[in-house]
Amino acid sequence: MIATASDDKTVKLWKRNGTLVTTLKGHQDEVDSAEFSPDGNLIATASNDSTVKLWKRDGTLVRTLEGHQDGVSTAKFSPDGELIVTTSADDTVKLWKRDGTLVKTLERHPVGVSSAEFSPDGNLIATASGKTGKIWKRDGTLVKTLAGHQDAVYSAEFSPDGNLIATASGKTGKIWKRDGTLVKTLEGHQDAVYSAEFSPDGNLIATASGDNTVKLWKFNLDNLLQHSCDWVRDYLKNNPNVKEEDRRLCDDIN
Numbered sequence: 001m002i003a004t005a006s007d008d009k010t011v012k013l014w015k016r017n018g019t020l021v022t023t024l025k026g027h028q029d030e031v032d033s034a035e036f037s038p039d040g041n042l043i044a045t046a047s048n049d050s051t052v053k054l055w056k057r058d059g060t061l062v063r064t065l066e067g068h069q070d071g072v073s074t075a076k077f078s079p080d081g082e083l084i085v086t087t088s089a090d091d092t093v094k095l096w097k098r099d100g101t102l103v104k105t106l107e108r109h110p111v112g113v114s115s116a117e118f119s120p121d122g123n124l125i126a127t128a129s130g131k132t133g134k135i136w137k138r139d140g141t142l143v144k145t146l147a148g149h150q151d152a153v154y155s156a157e158f159s160p161d162g163n164l165i166a167t168a169s170g171k172t173g174k175i176w177k178r179d180g181t182l183v184k185t186l187e188g189h190q191d192a193v194y195s196a197e198f199s200p201d202g203n204l205i206a207t208a209s210g211d212n213t214v215k216l217w218k219f220n221l222d223n224l225l226q227h228s229c230d231w232v233r234d235y236l237k238n239n240p241n242v243k244e245e246d247r248r249l250c251d252d253i254n
């Protein structure tokens with residue numbers, strides 16, 4: 001099945017052949033996202049009416065999650081389906097149990113939050129807000145702020161192995177390690193980049209921009225680290241100002 005969200009305040013469920021199955025009605029404002037649970041039995045919908053609704057796949061409303069003070073932009077299930085993360089223009093991210101119980105409110109964003117995504121193992125959450133991305137533990141503890149963009153960050157997505165995060169902002173995408181280290185900036189778009197997504201094998205990244213293009217980038221972290229170490233190895237070895245522990249940074253990269 002496919003779930004589509006619309007400004008007409010509804011969500012529609014379709015068979016993959018294009019047949020309309022049912023229409024979910026109940027939101028009081030435009031619906032920004034619709035997401036299936038991993039087991040496919042629930043749909044979470046996020047709306048500008050400040051609520052998230054959970055539905056059965058037959059269109060039955062299960063419950064409404066209330067607590068945000070402004071429009072909700074996304075609602076995403078954790079990989080195990082037990083948690084839901086929601087983002088809002090009220091500058092917060094909220095974590096909920098599948099039964100609708102509020103677990104935690106993440107409040108360290110400076111402005112409205114545009115996206116949130118669980119890591120593949122479900123232990124981390126990446127959020128995008130203002131000019132930064134943030135990485136959180138599943139319990140709501142802030143791990144790292146990804147600072148370096150000069151414009152609003154629209155999305156933050158994990159790689160399939162969970163070791164990298166791609167953020168989209170301004171005319172660039174940026175690739176980060178999960179410890180917050182900036183690995184690469186993807187430059188070439190002529191307008192704002194709104195999303196950056198990894199391919200399932202993690203070797204390609206697609207960036208979508210307001211310049212009416214999508215760009216595909218090859219990305220291999222091992223090759224990038226090797227080239228970087230080839231370039232900096234002599235400096236690490238011979239510069240007298242380098243700390244002794246830093247001289248061995250590239251020892252395991254061949």
